[in-house]
Amino acid sequence: MNAVLKAKQEAAATRLDGADVPSGAGWSQAAREDALSRVRNMGLPSRRDEYWKYTRPDTLTSAEAGEAAVFETGEEPVFGSFDRLKIVFVDGVFSAEKSDDLALEGIEISRLAEAGDISWASELYGTLEANGQTPVERPLAALNTALATDGVLIRVLNTPSKPVSLIYHHENTRSDAVLHHVVKVEAGASFTLLENGPAAARFNKVLEADIADKAAFHHVRAQGRDHERRAVTHMFARLGTESTFKSFTLTVNGVLTRNECIIELTGDDAFAHVAGAALGDGDFLHDDTVFVTHDAVNCESRQVFKKVLRNGATGVFQGKILVKPGAQKTDGYQKSQSLLLDGDSQFLAKPELEIYADDVACSHGSTSGAIDEDALFYLQARGIPKDIATDFMTLAFLAEAVEEIEDEALAAEINGRLEGWLTRRRG
């Protein structure tokens, strides 16, 4: 056994020794034990891993979470004005008091910690995560499956009247939250999931989403604006025939955020779009790691990631489209771009295509650049002050990602947050 793997396994053993590994967790016990042994075998990510070349995993794998100040804004939280079913977690623990009744027509919601033997969930919990471990290992997701004590299980039988909104609160400066959510959208149903709020000092979250034939899953997430957060999130999605998956994430601030999205198109004519807009100022690293597998005919996938970086912020994008043999008529698109507002910031990108079918249209492009000086001058020459002109250009840059949000009101809500962030930084 090589020395690197040994060190990683030792790190895993140490981490698990110090952790509360749930035992006797009923229906999820088998999945947890499986995940536990996988973590022990894989070890925890290390700086030497190709997959962690741009982002240091140490603070995500260490035994204890670092300290992170609680960030209060006094402002109306994101999605505050939307009619939705609210499910609140405080430092990674479900709060019945702050949440709505977990009842909404068309769907079944239960808390992971209290769920009885739910057969649909026991088939899913840890399953998509385990599938997503090849060809690239994602030990922090397996660790999550093993350790998570809270989260929600949502089964969508019929399209509900409003979105479900997961709201995170951070109160304890040393909290180390591990949440695992499972969503199953049954055939023909449509569902919107919202997520927002600072979750904890350190946050490890997994979302597994199984989208059945002709079903649709819309996901809009706003991470931030807690400055000292460290977070690693994984979203595993499996798509059935003619299904739709659309996920958008807004990420602002945070010292370290790694968002992985692993999508598998398993039914023909399915459609998966994943997009992100990230705003980083100062000591900020934001990493989008995406892996889309086409394993069916005539599917479309689209990745649109935009990052605005200033003041020494770092953006990372690792994105891959894998087209399996037989996945003909695949339409795969991948775009990652950064706008560097000064010379101190950097963007590191690794776009990849791996194609084993011949009738395929895939494209990818990654760019990094400053504000277009000619356009800026044109706006100024018409009387628009430089800072406002710069914000115009910045919003224009981000627009392609935000436009991936299908619901116009939600898109407008996100745009408002982007504008707010920019306005607060006007010198």
Next chain:
Amino acid sequence: MLEIKGLKVKLEEEDKQILKGVDLRVEAGKVHAIMGPNGSGKSTLSYVLSGKSGYEVTDGSATLEGEDLLDMEPEERAAAGLFLAFQYPVEIPGVGNMTFLRTAVNSQRKARGEEEMSATDFLKEIRAKAKDLKIDAEMLKRPVNVGFSGGEKKRNEVLQMAMLEPKMCILDETDSGLDVDAMKLVAEGVNALRSEGRGFLVITHYQRLLDHIKPDVVHIMANGRIVKTGGPELALEVENNGYADILAEVA
């Protein structure tokens, strides 16, 4: 209105002198034209006046109604009443034409301490002015200049000028790329703005525009200087004989 004295300009990045002492004075209510060979510095003059970066003024001055232009940011010059219709209008994907122009109008008003224009008034006005210039309402909804034809871009410049109502208008080859009918529309647009209190500096290569916009004064620029100044007949001379005679005469 606009007064330029001994203006010398070099490129910031390299040791290349482009304007070598320009003297020019445009009075309120007058239309001045500048003609001159390619590369003589006409666009550079318009850029330096409007504040584009990349140029260094090494000597001389430029004032608008007595105010030092060279000391202001580009947006301050615009608010002070200077307008440049670009030789090459810039495409700005993602920024809507309407939002752009309304922000421009209101930024200028705000800078001057005037009341902002309401959304309804703005809409009414832009619709009327776009109609005069035969600019399709659909086009206004598009991002700034994106997908516009060459001629449409030029008409859009004139529309912006009409909305912003500047005191001093510089038009850099607004006629090039226009078909005969569009040229007339643009000239009408300009003529509609001619007034006592407004000055124009029209940069052009062709007499045809000047048939429609009758200039009071014509200047010839060559090699970074105004080498000859005269009446409208000077433009006809250029049209008929080119620059050779004029350049030989001043050499």
